[in-house]
Amino acid sequence: MEHSIVHDDLNEVLRELPTLSVEATSPRRLKVRVRADTLPALLGLLKGRSGYLHLSAISCIDWPDTEEFELVYHLWSYEVKKLVSVHTLIPKKPGRFVSVYDIHTPAAFFERDIHEMFGVYFEGSPNLEPFILTEWYGPPPMLKSFSSRQYVEETFKWQEYSPEWLKELEAKGGGIVQ
Amino acid sequence: MSHPVIPIQKSITDRSPDMDIACRSVDAEEKSLLRRVIDRIADHCRARSLFILHYCTGCGAIELPPTITSRFDSERLGIQPMVTPRQADILLITGYLSVKTLKRVILTYEQMQGPKYVVGMGSCSINGGMYWHSYATVKRLQEYMPVDIYIAGCMPRPEAIQQGFLQLMAKIDRGEGTAWKDYYHNYDTYLGNQQALFGPDWHTPTDVLAEARHYGLLSDNSIGQHTDLLAKFASEYVTQPIPAAATRVVRRSAS
Numbered sequence: 001m002e003h004s005i006v007h008d009d010l011n012e013v014l015r016e017l018p019t020l021s022v023e024a025t026s027p028r029r030l031k032v033r034v035r036a037d038t039l040p041a042l043l044g045l046l047k048g049r050s051g052y053l054h055l056s057a058i059s060c061i062d063w064p065d066t067e068e069f070e071l072v073y074h075l076w077s078y079e080v081k082k083l084v085s086v087h088t089l090i091p092k093k094p095g096r097f098v099s100v101y102d103i104h105t106p107a108a109f110f111e112r113d114i115h116e117m118f119g120v121y122f123e124g125s126p127n128l129e130p131f132i133l134t135e136w137y138g139p140p141p142m143l144k145s146f147s148s149r150q151y152v153e154e155t156f157k158w159q160e161y162s163p164e165w166l167k168e169l170e171a172k173g174g175g176i177v178q
Numbered sequence: 179m180s181h182p183v184i185p186i187q188k189s190i191t192d193r194s195p196d197m198d199i200a201c202r203s204v205d206a207e208e209k210s211l212l213r214r215v216i217d218r219i220a221d222h223c224r225a226r227s228l229f230i231l232h233y234c235t236g237c238g239a240i241e242l243p244p245t246i247t248s249r250f251d252s253e254r255l256g257i258q259p260m261v262t263p264r265q266a267d268i269l270l271i272t273g274y275l276s277v278k279t280l281k282r283v284i285l286t287y288e289q290m291q292g293p294k295y296v297v298g299m300g301s302c303s304i305n306g307g308m309y310w311h312s313y314a315t316v317k318r319l320q321e322y323m324p325v326d327i328y329i330a331g332c333m334p335r336p337e338a339i340q341q342g343f344l345q346l347m348a349k350i351d352r353g354e355g356t357a358w359k360d361y362y363h364n365y366d367t368y369l370g371n372q373q374a375l376f377g378p379d380w381h382t383p384t385d386v387l388a389e390a391r392h393y394g395l396l397s398d399n400s401i402g403q404h405t406d407l408l409a410k411f412a413s414e415y416v417t418q419p420i421p422a423a424a425t426r427v428v429r430r431s432a433s
Contacts, residue, residue, distance in 0.1 A: 152311050152317070
């Protein structure tokens with residue numbers, strides 16, 4: 001005997017929350033913009049009513065002009081078969097947000113990663129200890145304000161390279177273009 | 179955060195004729211013609227039986243299957259992959275080396291038995307390559323371990339790798355493949371560069387200074403301010419006491 005799970009229409013579910021803006025970027029992709037305080041409610045609603053059980057990633061974008069982080073939660077439902085990307089903006093200072101670990105347990109991994117790379121603190125996340133970086137004492141390296149080039153210049157040295165052919169060229173006034 | 183990188187000093191070249199490359203005095207037996215002939219024969223044979231450690235970093239791993247399998251067949255040259263560091267002669271650094279991987283590479287390198295050879299493959303191990311402005315990759319491999327040859331290219335084709343192997347073989351055959359001894363001679367400098375990345379408490383389970391003593395390769399540059407930290411942080415791995423700084427100064431001024 002076959003079981004079929006009956007789910008509510010996705011559009012109907014999305015209509016239940018105020019302050020949402022839904023945009024269909026392709027037939028099977030929805031881009032949902034939501035206010036930061038509504039996000040956990042939306043994730044819970046999608047999980048309970050439309051079978052959005054799979055949180056495949058949380059991405060973070062550092063917008064340098066607006067002093068805001070954009071968090072994107074990528075969700076997939078095996079029944080509705082549409083990818084929902086939930087976008088939300090949080091202020092860079094103090095850079096705190098609520099963890100969605102209680103709704104989707106894989107969030108712990110993504111939140112720990114974002115905390116290390118962007119410095120966003122997720123309240124209620126089970127473990128935010130250093131993860132991937134090795135002996136890192138500097139600022140979060142994925143921030144736009146972090147100058148990777150400057151760090152490299154301070155930390156590493158460059159190989160000396162002056163072969164004969166280059167010396168000949170430099171004697172004639174040429175050389176490597178910087 | 180800034181760490182000064184200490185330049186590698188090449189002090190082996192200006193040694194007196196009575197000293198060997200390890201800066202120890204050579205006794206009469208060692209200087210004998212027979213001994214030298216045997217060494218040359220050993221080098222000649224060694225150059226024709228080399229085992230590469232089956233360990234790859236970065237994207238250079240892609241070039242190795244054609245190099246060691248039937249197409250280019252490096253076994254013609256006597257070069258084969260080997261599974262454990264203890265049995266391997268060549269450590270190939272195939273591509274970019276992240277700071278995290280460097281730790282593992284140093285652990286692996288110290289486990290290998292001398293004589294051992296390091297080949298830096300690809301632009302990344304030479305100068306960072308296309309990852310030159312990445313905070314997470316190491317730029318110059320020779321700061322952390324002595325390198326015998328570099329093979330330039332991004333990535334070098336199997337032909338270039340074979341050519342590099344041939345040059346390495348010729349170098350060993352001439353008795354010049356002695357970069358591994360430099361690790362013991364200048365261990366303080368290499369350890370200092372490693373500590374600059376991993377912090378002052380960085381250490382490996384290998385007691386390199388005891389090994390240097392065993393090989394008779396301990397020199398003045400082997401011990402210094404960086405190896406002093408080993409006694410502090412790695413005391414469980416230090417099997418022989420490290421000479422104190424005061425005695426070293428006296429010995430240096432006397433010589």
